[in-house]
Amino acid sequence: MDTLRYSYLLNFVQSFLPWNWRKKSLAGLLLKTALFFSALALTACGPGSMMSNWPGASVENGVVFVAYQAHVYALRAENGAELWRFPPEADNRIAFYAPPALSPDGTQLIVGGFNHVLYSLNPQNGTEQWKFEESKYPYIAKALITEETIYAPTNGNLLYALDRQGRKRWEFETKAPTWAAPVYDVNCDCVYIASLDHVIYAVRAKDGVELWQTKRLEGAIASTPVLGENGVLYFGTFGNLFHAFDTRSQVDLWTYQTSHWVWGSPLLLETQVILTDLSGAIIALEAKSGRELWKFVTDAAITAAPALIEGVIYVGNENGNLYALDLQGTPIWQQPKKFDGKILSAVLSAERTILVPLVAEERVVVALNSDGGETWSFQPAK
Amino acid sequence: MWDLLIINPMVNTLLFIYSVIGNFGVAIIIFTILIRLITHPLTVSQMRSAQAMQELQKSKEWQEIQKKYKDDKQKLSQEQMRLYQQMGINPFGSCLPLLIQFPIIIGLYQAIIRALATTPYQLLELSKHLYSFINAAEIIPIDNQFLWMDLSQPERLPVFGIGIPVLAIIVVITTYLQQKLMTPPPAQPGDQTAQMTQMMNIYMPLFIGYISFTLASGLALYFITSNIVGIIQYAAMGKIHWGNLLSFRSQSTPQKGVGKKK
Numbered sequence: 001m002d003t004l005r006y007s008y009l010l011n012f013v014q015s016f017l018p019w020n021w022r023k024k025s026l027a028g029l030l031l032k033t034a035l036f037f038s039a040l041a042l043t044a045c046g047p048g049s050m051m052s053n054w055p056g057a058s059v060e061n062g063v064v065f066v067a068y069q070a071h072v073y074a075l076r077a078e079n080g081a082e083l084w085r086f087p088p089e090a091d092n093r094i095a096f097y098a099p100p101a102l103s104p105d106g107t108q109l110i111v112g113g114f115n116h117v118l119y120s121l122n123p124q125n126g127t128e129q130w131k132f133e134e135s136k137y138p139y140i141a142k143a144l145i146t147e148e149t150i151y152a153p154t155n156g157n158l159l160y161a162l163d164r165q166g167r168k169r170w171e172f173e174t175k176a177p178t179w180a181a182p183v184y185d186v187n188c189d190c191v192y193i194a195s196l197d198h199v200i201y202a203v204r205a206k207d208g209v210e211l212w213q214t215k216r217l218e219g220a221i222a223s224t225p226v227l228g229e230n231g232v233l234y235f236g237t238f239g240n241l242f243h244a245f246d247t248r249s250q251v252d253l254w255t256y257q258t259s260h261w262v263w264g265s266p267l268l269l270e271t272q273v274i275l276t277d278l279s280g281a282i283i284a285l286e287a288k289s290g291r292e293l294w295k296f297v298t299d300a301a302i303t304a305a306p307a308l309i310e311g312v313i314y315v316g317n318e319n320g321n322l323y324a325l326d327l328q329g330t331p332i333w334q335q336p337k338k339f340d341g342k343i344l345s346a347v348l349s350a351e352r353t354i355l356v357p358l359v360a361e362e363r364v365v366v367a368l369n370s371d372g373g374e375t376w377s378f379q380p381a382k
Numbered sequence: 383m384w385d386l387l388i389i390n391p392m393v394n395t396l397l398f399i400y401s402v403i404g405n406f407g408v409a410i411i412i413f414t415i416l417i418r419l420i421t422h423p424l425t426v427s428q429m430r431s432a433q434a435m436q437e438l439q440k441s442k443e444w445q446e447i448q449k450k451y452k453d454d455k456q457k458l459s460q461e462q463m464r465l466y467q468q469m470g471i472n473p474f475g476s477c478l479p480l481l482i483q484f485p486i487i488i489g490l491y492q493a494i495i496r497a498l499a500t501t502p503y504q505l506l507e508l509s510k511h512l513y514s515f516i517n518a519a520e521i522i523p524i525d526n527q528f529l530w531m532d533l534s535q536p537e538r539l540p541v542f543g544i545g546i547p548v549l550a551i552i553v554v555i556t557t558y559l560q561q562k563l564m565t566p567p568p569a570q571p572g573d574q575t576a577q578m579t580q581m582m583n584i585y586m587p588l589f590i591g592y593i594s595f596t597l598a599s600g601l602a603l604y605f606i607t608s609n610i611v612g613i614i615q616y617a618a619m620g621k622i623h624w625g626n627l628l629s630f631r632s633q634s635t636p637q638k639g640v641g642k643k644k
Contacts, residue, residue, distance in 0.1 A: 053501045053502055054502065155501075168452070171533055196523045197523075219519035219520075220522055221523070222502065222505075237519070238518070238519045239520075260520070301506065303506060344503075344506070359503075
């Protein structure tokens with residue numbers, strides 16, 4: 001129960017009353033009980049609050065940046081020590097879930113909040129450098145940062161392009177929220193925006209002019225496409241289809257039918273593309289033809305992208321099981337490693353450490369060595 | 383169990399209506415009307431029980447035992463129970479239909495929020511509860527825009543730069559009207575029940591208004607539709623107490639000739 005909200009509600013009701021209804025009386029007691037249970041049922045017993053989401057994490061230069069609930073945390077990858085948190089004190093109006101993005105020159109950490117604000121933080125100490133407050137919607141997607149521009153999609157229907165000082169350069173409108181980070185293509189100096197509106201847009205980087213868009217696809221695209229060197233975009237949709245889309249001719253080279261929604265980004269290797277879906281399947285396809293090479297089915301939905309760390313593919317699922325497979329799809333561990341929470345974000349790596357973001361009661365990140373042994377875990381201090 | 387019996391059928395029905403209509407605001411309105419029609423027998427039963435109770439409390443015998451045992455609460459309640467049994471009235475008869483409707487209202491709210499699924503986590507949860515006849519790939523994401531509103535957010539209509547909570551205001555007005563029009567005049571003006579009724583007539587609209595002010599506007603749309611349909615239901619049964627609208631003191635002074643009874 002959101003005690004703050006309930007308390008505010010009680011004060012609100014009291015402000016209209018000519019007597020103190022909190023004193024013992026049957027009428028006050030009945031009204032208070034009715035208010036409590038109604039507030040409880042309407043605000044807390046739902047399918048999770050509006051804030052519910054999973055951690056957004058990224059690793060740069062030996063530092064793990066994690067956005068989860070009230071803070072963005074910077075952790076030392078080698079031992080999990082907290083370097084800083086933003087904001088220093090929790091503010092219940094602010095929550096973070098979008099993965100933080102570090103600028104190419106390492107001077108800015110860009111992260112969007114559920115409070116509709118995009119922050120530029122100093123990656124060294126977490127101090128705020130500037131903030132962009134024009135959005136009417138929360139940020140869920142990771143921002144894309146190039147040398148000159150920050151591209152920040154929102155959970156509304158706008159993507160903002162800002163200069164590195166946080167001034168708006170242009171905005172681009174989609175027909176639905178965007179949860180995927182934009183992808184920059186140097187060949188066309190454009191960005192690809194995969195939106196929940198079932199469309200991928202190619203937008204000129206300098207001014208936001210639309211170059212082309214795909215036809216309306218069979219389902220929403222929730223994750224960031226991967227761009228191959230040959231100009232092919234690999235992505236999956238909620239329409240149970242995985243695409244290899246040629247951005248030059250704007251046609252599908254091939255598609256692959258999955259048995260459930262494709263949520264996570266694919267992992268593109270030299271000749272293979274590895275994808276996952278909500279049925280719990282990990283599938284390897286030949287990147288050139290889309291031919292299925294192997295398939296490994298886990299015991300729960302997978303929303304995260306597979307990660308390749310030292311020749312091993314790591315994927316976590318909703319049951320909190322982490323799987324390690326070789327490039328032929330053979331499990332390396334006899335049993336998956338079980339965690340006390342859900343693994344809904346992609347596994348990351350920092351040098352030889354495997355980092356597992358969790359949706360759990362306490363631990364937010366767990367670090368493993370290559371044998372699957374825990375080396376440290378991060379539980380935010382209250 | 384709650385999900386299986388209440389939430390999942392509601393979410394899928396709501397999404398099915400949306401897939402046909404293509405507008406989530408209209409889908410909420412149609413769905414609310416549907417729910418009110420399904421629970422209509424409960425509404426009728428509640429109203430009849432309330433009416434029987436009302437008539438009992440006006441009876442001479444009831445008045446007499448109130449006077450006779452005014453200093454002996456235990457004996458009074460025994461006598462009241464005896465009268466209930468004698469008249470074949472269940473004292474909780476008017477509460478029970480309300481209690482049954484309460485989970486439906488809560489379920490409907492949760493169904494609206496769950497169907498809107500505005501965050502990845504909520505959408506992942508939704509994906510597990512969809513029936514096979516719902517073409518989820520086609521309809522997701524739900525278009526949560528309705529008129530000037532984002533149904534997943536608290537509603538404000540910008541007027542000269544100020545956000546006016548129009549829906550919350552309409553919710554307060556319609557809830558107040560519904561309560562005033564549907565509440566029969568008290569049998570015992572000035573007693574604790576009458577005071578409670580009077581208090582609830584004022585504070586419930588404010589409470590529901592506060593909920594509408596702070597939570598997703600899809601819920602406010604539900605409250606408004608539900609209130610209007612409720613008034614129409616009572617009007618169709620000839621049980622509207624128009625006289626209550628004319629007097630704020632109607633709960634504390636005896637009424638004559640108010641209320642149209644069949």
